[in-house]
Amino acid sequence: MTETILPADLAEDHSAAQEEHHRKIKSFVLRVGRMTTGQQKGWDIIFPKQGLKLEDGRLDLETTFGRKAPLVVEIGFGMGLSLLEMAGSEPDKSFIGIEVHRPGVGSLMNESDRVGLTNLRAYCDDAVEVLARCIPDNSIDRLQIYFPDPWHKKRHNKRRLVQSGFVASLLPKLKTGGVLHLATDWENYAEQMMDVMTAAEGYKNQAGEENFSPRPDHRPITKFEKRGERLGHGVWDLLFEKI
Numbered sequence: 379m380t381e382t383i384l385p386a387d388l389a390e391d392h393s394a395a396q397e398e399h400h401r402k403i404k405s406f407v408l409r410v411g412r413m414t415t416g417q418q419k420g421w422d423i424i425f426p427k428q429g430l431k432l433e434d435g436r437l438d439l440e441t442t443f444g445r446k447a448p449l450v451v452e453i454g455f456g457m458g459l460s461l462l463e464m465a466g467s468e469p470d471k472s473f474i475g476i477e478v479h480r481p482g483v484g485s486l487m488n489e490s491d492r493v494g495l496t497n498l499r500a501y502c503d504d505a506v507e508v509l510a511r512c513i514p515d516n517s518i519d520r521l522q523i524y525f526p527d528p529w530h531k532k533r534h535n536k537r538r539l540v541q542s543g544f545v546a547s548l549l550p551k552l553k554t555g556g557v558l559h560l561a562t563d564w565e566n567y568a569e570q571m572m573d574v575m576t577a578a579e580g581y582k583n584q585a586g587e588e589n590f591s592p593r594p595d596h597r598p599i600t601k602f603e604k605r606g607e608r609l610g611h612g613v614w615d616l617l618f619e620k621i
Contacts (some may be wrong), residue, residue: 392397403555417481425502430474430512432503437512438576442499445470448519453478453505453617455528460598465490468596471519475500476508506544515550521558525596528564540571542578542595551578552620557584560616561597563606568614591617
């Protein structure tokens with residue numbers, strides 16, 4: 379995957395010229411930076427063994443993990459610390475992370491290898507493409523999207539990941555009873571998420587109509603979130619079940 383450096387404002391202007399050709403808007407902008415030694419090791423040495431590739435196509439999950447187990451998929455895991463913690467605390471589940479930024483994928487792979495996790499894999503690619511081409515239908519028990527880019531300027535809101543078309547595309551990937559778990563610390567985005575999910579067919583709010591959920595135990599509190607709490611910032615969790 380070719381990485382392009384585009385600041386957010388420039389990306390917006392660039393996209394206007396490109397949308398006629400591509401017919402879709404990316405919810406992310408790739409930023410290229412130096413990797414630490416550990417991140418580079420994770421990318422160069424561990425990812426070829428533990429990583430997953432878009433071009434390999436549809437996964438056979440039992441072959442991938444060497445067992446049959448509930449599947450958790452996280453989109454946009456950043457540097458991977460919370461995903462690593464979850465995979466370590468829930469060894470009975472299989473985890474797949476999807477992230478576009480190589481340093482984050484390298485970090486996750488390096489730390490996963492360091493602590494000896496065997497139930498965690500990762501893609502370094504666009505989640506929309508990975509879900510469409512690689513993840514089997516009716517396979518996901520929990521799908522996590524934690525603190526996605528809020529694209530907080532109003533003119534950038536169309537780049538937000540959680541939109542009606544996107545959540546509709548996720549529904550076939552979830553098992554019946556499987557849960558889509560969203561979390562954000564931007565109130566405006568939380569309200570948009572609630573509007574989108576309430577209108578989406580095939581989902582039921584586990585907390586009741588229009589209600590946000592308390593943070594479930596499986597979602598770790600990040601350092602960033604703890605700092606936000608000290609500053610009085612809110613965090614909103616939404617758990618919607620496939621019916």
